[in-house]
Amino acid sequence: MNAIVKFLKRPIASALVAILCGFAVAAVILAVAGYNPFITFGTLIHGSIGTPKYITNVIIKATPILLTGVAVAFAFQTGLFNIGAEGQYILGTICATIVGVTVDLPGPLEVPLVVLAGALGGALLGAFIGFLKAKFGIHEVITSIMCNWIMMYLCNFVVGTDAFHKPNSNTAFPIHTSGYTMILPEWKVSEEGIEYLIAHPLLRDVLLKTDLNLGFLVAVLVAVLVGILLSRTKLGYELRAVGLNKDAARFSGIGVEKSIVTCMCISGAICGLAGALNITGIAPHTISLLKVQEGYGFNGLSVAFIAGCSAIGCIPSSLLFSALIYGGMTVQQVLGVPSEIISIMIGTIVFFTALPSIAPKISAWIERRRSEKESSTPNSTAKEA
Amino acid sequence: MNNVILLIGITLMYSTPLVFGALGGVVSERSGVTNIGIEGMMVVGALAAAAGSYFTGSPWMGFLIAGICGALVALLHAVASISFAADQTVSGVAINLLAPGLALFACRSFFDGGATSPIVTKLPKIFGDTWMQGTPWANLNVNVTTVIALVLTAVVWFVLYKTKWGLRVRAVGEHPAAADTLGISVSKTRYACVLCSGMLAGFGGASVTIAIISQFTQTAICGQGFIALAAVIFGKWKPFGAYGACMLFGATQALTIILGGGSFPIPSTILSMLPYVMTIIVLILFVGKSVAPKADGVPYIKGSR
Numbered sequence: 155m156n157a158i159v160k161f162l163k164r165p166i167a168s169a170l171v172a173i174l175c176g177f178a179v180a181a182v183i184l185a186v187a188g189y190n191p192f193i194t195f196g197t198l199i200h201g202s203i204g205t206p207k208y209i210t211n212v213i214i215k216a217t218p219i220l221l222t223g224v225a226v227a228f229a230f231q232t233g234l235f236n237i238g239a240e241g242q243y244i245l246g247t248i249c250a251t252i253v254g255v256t257v258d259l260p261g262p263l264e265v266p267l268v269v270l271a272g273a274l275g276g277a278l279l280g281a282f283i284g285f286l287k288a289k290f291g292i293h294e295v296i297t298s299i300m301c302n303w304i305m306m307y308l309c310n311f312v313v314g315t316d317a318f319h320k321p322n323s324n325t326a327f328p329i330h331t332s333g334y335t336m337i338l339p340e341w342k343v344s345e346e347g348i349e350y351l352i353a354h355p356l357l358r359d360v361l362l363k364t365d366l367n368l369g370f371l372v373a374v375l376v377a378v379l380v381g382i383l384l385s386r387t388k389l390g391y392e393l394r395a396v397g398l399n400k401d402a403a404r405f406s407g408i409g410v411e412k413s414i415v416t417c418m419c420i421s422g423a424i425c426g427l428a429g430a431l432n433i434t435g436i437a438p439h440t441i442s443l444l445k446v447q448e449g450y451g452f453n454g455l456s457v458a459f460i461a462g463c464s465a466i467g468c469i470p471s472s473l474l475f476s477a478l479i480y481g482g483m484t485v486q487q488v489l490g491v492p493s494e495i496i497s498i499m500i501g502t503i504v505f506f507t508a509l510p511s512i513a514p515k516i517s518a519w520i521e522r523r524r525s526e527k528e529s530s531t532p533n534s535t536a537k538e539a
Numbered sequence: 540m541n542n543v544i545l546l547i548g549i550t551l552m553y554s555t556p557l558v559f560g561a562l563g564g565v566v567s568e569r570s571g572v573t574n575i576g577i578e579g580m581m582v583v584g585a586l587a588a589a590a591g592s593y594f595t596g597s598p599w600m601g602f603l604i605a606g607i608c609g610a611l612v613a614l615l616h617a618v619a620s621i622s623f624a625a626d627q628t629v630s631g632v633a634i635n636l637l638a639p640g641l642a643l644f645a646c647r648s649f650f651d652g653g654a655t656s657p658i659v660t661k662l663p664k665i666f667g668d669t670w671m672q673g674t675p676w677a678n679l680n681v682n683v684t685t686v687i688a689l690v691l692t693a694v695v696w697f698v699l700y701k702t703k704w705g706l707r708v709r710a711v712g713e714h715p716a717a718a719d720t721l722g723i724s725v726s727k728t729r730y731a732c733v734l735c736s737g738m739l740a741g742f743g744g745a746s747v748t749i750a751i752i753s754q755f756t757q758t759a760i761c762g763q764g765f766i767a768l769a770a771v772i773f774g775k776w777k778p779f780g781a782y783g784a785c786m787l788f789g790a791t792q793a794l795t796i797i798l799g800g801g802s803f804p805i806p807s808t809i810l811s812m813l814p815y816v817m818t819i820i821v822l823i824l825f826v827g828k829s830v831a832p833k834a835d836g837v838p839y840i841k842g843s844r
Contacts, residue, residue: 183641187648294820295575295628296772299765300815311808440695446758455632490652494644501637508619508629 162517165462171516172460172506174181180499189491193456201484202477206359210366212477214436217369220472221428222454224377226523229421231384233397234414236537238283238298240451241305242276242422244444246429248305249275251441254433255318264332265434272430273423276532279305280422281415288411294418302451306444313443328439335434336367346436367435374469376424381465393417425451453479456500459507475500541675546561546793548678550686552751552791556581556760558688559743560767561774561781562695568776569614569699570732571712571834575631576616577740578764579638584609584744589755590649592659594828598749602662602684605749609741610734612638617733621726624838635764646755656748656755684746688781691739696778708732712832713841725839740764762815769818773825776832784821791817 161167181191203209222239229236232464236242250272257267279301286292312318318326331339341347342361351358353418360366384390396413428450433439457475461467482496567574576716587608594599612634619630650656664670666679667711671677699705705785707728710718715725743763748755766788773787791814802814 187644237632273560286823290710290823293772294818296765296769296822297819300769300818303762303815304812307808307812311806314593314806314808446761452632452636456636459629460630490720492644492647492652494640494647497640498644499631501635501640504636505615505619505630505633508633511622514625 159517165218169460172503175506176499176503179502180495183498194485194489194491197485197488198481202481206356207363210360210364213370214365215480216472216476217373218428218432218450219457219475220373220451220468221376222425222450222455223468223472224465225421225424226458227465227468228380229417230463231397231418232393234417235254235295236421237378238301239425239454240447241302242279242425243429243450244305244309245275245279246272246426246474247433247441248309250430250433253325254333255327258330261332265335268333268434269430273427276426277419277423281419284415284418288414306447309441310443324443326440327440336365343411348397365436366470368432369431369435372431377465377469384464456504459504542797544678546797549793549796550789551681553792554785555685555688556743556746556763557767557770557785557788558782559739559746560764561770561785562691564768564771565776565778565781566732567736568835569832571715571832572620572709572729572733573627573836574736575628577767580609580635580740581613581744581764582639582642582735582760583612584741585748585759586646586755588745589656589659589748592749598660598662598824601749602745605741606738610737613733613737617730621717621729624840627836654757658753660687661753661833662750664726682750692778692782694752712834715834718728753807766818773821788814
């Protein structure tokens with residue numbers, strides 16, 4: 155019992171309680187809708203980590219939401235709510251595609267150029283939102299959401315222009331192959347590579363059937379760097395100070411307005427990077443017509459909140475969400491359960507992480523119950539008397 | 540002339556859901572609870588209205604059910620932000636993640652896996668279905684929801700400014716501790732306002748699916764809730780201010796449609812950005828002059844300073 159109480163007081167407990175609640179609510183909804191929750195969860199788990207190929211795909215799909223998650227977490231720690239990660243992500247994909255299609259350089263130059271273009275696009279949009287907040291006091295939530303829609307239509311506009319539209323498709327031209335960041339893209343389809351991979355089924359599953367790319371490594375690196383930036387540098391200290399108490403920060407000589415713009419700029423750059431890495435890393439290596447927003451931004455919010463807005467914590471939480479989303483597709487294909495159950499689960503999890511007091515409340519309740527029990531037993535009352 | 544009538548007609552049509560959403564925002568924020576979840580509540584209302592109209596055969600029942608379902612979603616937000624003193628923005632975002640999933644899941648369960656509902660009976664238009672058919676004036680034959688929205692705006696204004704309940708709501712939103720010492724229950728007042736706000740948002744969703752279009756689709760609600768929130772700020776947290784702001788956003792939307800239908804050399808994708816760009820421009824020009832209720836977004840914990 156003591157161990158449980160102690161555990162419930164740790165921050166990670168809130169996250170685990172929230173995840174459990176997410177599964178519980180989903181189970182109830184599934185049962186009400188007439189699906190067996192246990193079979194559904196079994197399929198979900200198998201569909202996300204059942205084979206090496208699935209695991210690889212989960213890692214690939216975790217890349218963008220890890221980055222948007224880190225971006226949101228970073229902004230949140232500095233007192234800003236970057237709900238515009240989606241728009242910054244989209245602008246990242248647009249800039250990366252434009253540069254990747256128009257510029258053709260050898261790989262070692264092309265890749266950094268394309269990726270930087272994406273990050274720069276995101277950074278500019280983030281800085282714009284930060285500027286509106288710093289200069290005019292417009293809440294970043296409203297402007298970011300408006301920018302999300304504007305960027306979605308901008309993407310559709312770019313796809314539709316003569317210069318970029320790939321005939322008879324709803325996508326733009328793919329970027330030059332020198333900008334690809336998959337692992338051994340040419341070797342794995344060469345004769346020699348195929349021969350080798352046939353002999354090694356595990357590697358074949360992981361390499362040949364997926365778009366395994368360098369993105370996740372970059373994302374993990376960024377998460378670590380952001381963690382260091384926030385906790386170990388002067389800039390991070392100043393940004394957090396602004397987040398904790400604007401007036402105190404201003405009084406101690408920190409430029410609050412400048413901090414807001416800087417923070418949104420960095421946060422936007424990380425989102426843009428996410429977009430660029432998706433363009434260089436996975437097929438179709440270009441932007442397509444968007445009917446609805448792709449959800450990388452909103453999934454990033456979920457990733458960040460479940461991680462308690464710790465940049466490093468985003469690594470496991472992005473893998474969790476990626477597994478849920480990827481496994482959710484299998485659930486729909488195999489069992490016919492609407493994949494929206496996953497959105498419900500994720501929404502519930504975020505909802506419960508919004509209640510930071512829930513795990514400590516449970517531990518306080520257990521302690522109270524126990525102390526009541528002890529005081530009501532004759533033994534202890536006798537001792538006290 | 541015809542274009543002007545068309546413009547007014549479309550403006551009224553598109554601003555109606557925004558008005559409901561914005562009224563919801565006003566009611567909730569005046570009591571001190573930020574409600575970013577309006578969008579999610581509208582999505583649930585949109586589905587509930589279509590499903591209600593389909594299964595009961597009466598669009599009015601659908602409208603009511605939408606209000607009730609919107610309020611139920613709002614209850615989640617109320618419990619989190621009032622009883623648990625949660626971060627209201629995070630809770631609102633959670634609702635925006637949860638509600639569309641819930642609505643689509645329910646839609647697929649009700650209608651054999653379809654992401655859209657069947658065509659349902661719509662609410663009537665104010666002059667009936669045959670008024671001035673074939674003339675441009677028919678465009679002024681707006682949905683009955685447009686009138687309801689205007690009436691509700693007046694009701695919200697009256698309650699907020701002319702009754703003792705309204706005074707209490709505003710007191711709780713400005714200075715909850717002072718209100719508390721006078722014996723007003725902060726949490727009860729806030730619960731009532733957030734539930735009311737969910738109901739209004741639910742009506743807003745209904746005014747899309749059973750008045751403008753006649754079915755629930757995945758894209759029926761696409762950002763109206765957020766534009767409504769911008770209207771709340773632009774309208775300075777006042778019912779008629781928000782109403783005017785919604786009209787302006789509706790007019791931009793109408794302009795988009797009329798320009799898109801004409802022979803103007805502007806790509807439709809650029810035109811579609813117009814309402815959102817307009818929102819930002821309007822906020823840049825006016826936001827400096829509007830001040831939020833003092834306790835907006837701050838959980839009230841008894842005894843804390």
